[in-house]
Amino acid sequence: MDKVEHIGIAVRSLDISIPLYEKLLGTTCYKRERVELERVEAAFFRQGETKIELLQATDPQSVIANFIEKRGEGMHHVAFATLDIRGEMQRLQQEGFRLLSESPKPGADGKWVCFVHPKDTTGVLLELCQDMA
Numbered sequence: 287m288d289k290v291e292h293i294g295i296a297v298r299s300l301d302i303s304i305p306l307y308e309k310l311l312g313t314t315c316y317k318r319e320r321v322e323l324e325r326v327e328a329a330f331f332r333q334g335e336t337k338i339e340l341l342q343a344t345d346p347q348s349v350i351a352n353f354i355e356k357r358g359e360g361m362h363h364v365a366f367a368t369l370d371i372r373g374e375m376q377r378l379q380q381e382g383f384r385l386l387s388e389s390p391k392p393g394a395d396g397k398w399v400c401f402v403h404p405k406d407t408t409g410v411l412l413e414l415c416q417d418m419a
Contacts, residue, residue, distance in 0.1 A: 287366035287374065291397075291415050292330075292337035294363040296353050300329050300342045307331055307340065321394045326350050328394040339365075339394065363401070365413035371398050374414050378402060390416070 297303040304315045308331075317330045325348035331338040341362060343351035353362055368374045371390045379385060384403040393399035397415040404411045 287368055287414070289367050290336050291365045291367035291413075292339045292395075293361065294339045294341055294365060294413070295360065296350050296357075296362040297340050297342055297359050298354060300327060300340055303340050303342075304329050307338065311338065317395065319394055320344065321392075323391060324349065324393070326394075330395060337395075363411040363413050365399075365415050368414050368416050371400060371414050371416035375400055378414075383407070390414075392418070 295303075300318065304318075307329075308314055311331050311333055313331055313333065315329045315331055318327065320327045325343060325345035327342045327344055329340040329342075331340075341350050343354070345351065350362065375385055375390070383406045386401040386403055390398035390400050393413075393415060396418050398418055400414045402412040402414070
């Protein structure tokens with residue numbers, strides 16, 4: 287893992303949360319996109335080298351909707367950039383970490399993604415991500 291790529295925050299409403307984070311961070315949302323596979327809509331902010339990703343459910347059965355129902359709005363995951371997601375997945379599996387998918391999936395912001403089970407990481411959901419290009 288090379289660096290923190292972004293921090294994912296689950297929110298009920300992007301329309302409410304985007305202006306709030308624009309004020310908080312002193313910057314504008316630079317991208318908003320739907321990720322149909324995950325049934326979410328994401329909004330992105332840059333803060334230095336790190337990004338903040340706000341996630342709103344687009345389906346009441348999505349992971350984000352379930353997360354908010356159980357825990358409320360708040361930090362959902364920490365994402366780490368890697369140049370070799372498959373190699374990093376293999377390394378983590380060899381170290382005994384459980385992955386939530388067998389292969390990388392297309393995610394937001396032009397990334398391949400894979401999540402590490404939070405039960406293996408002291409309750410923190412970790413995401414690996416690699417640029418698709």
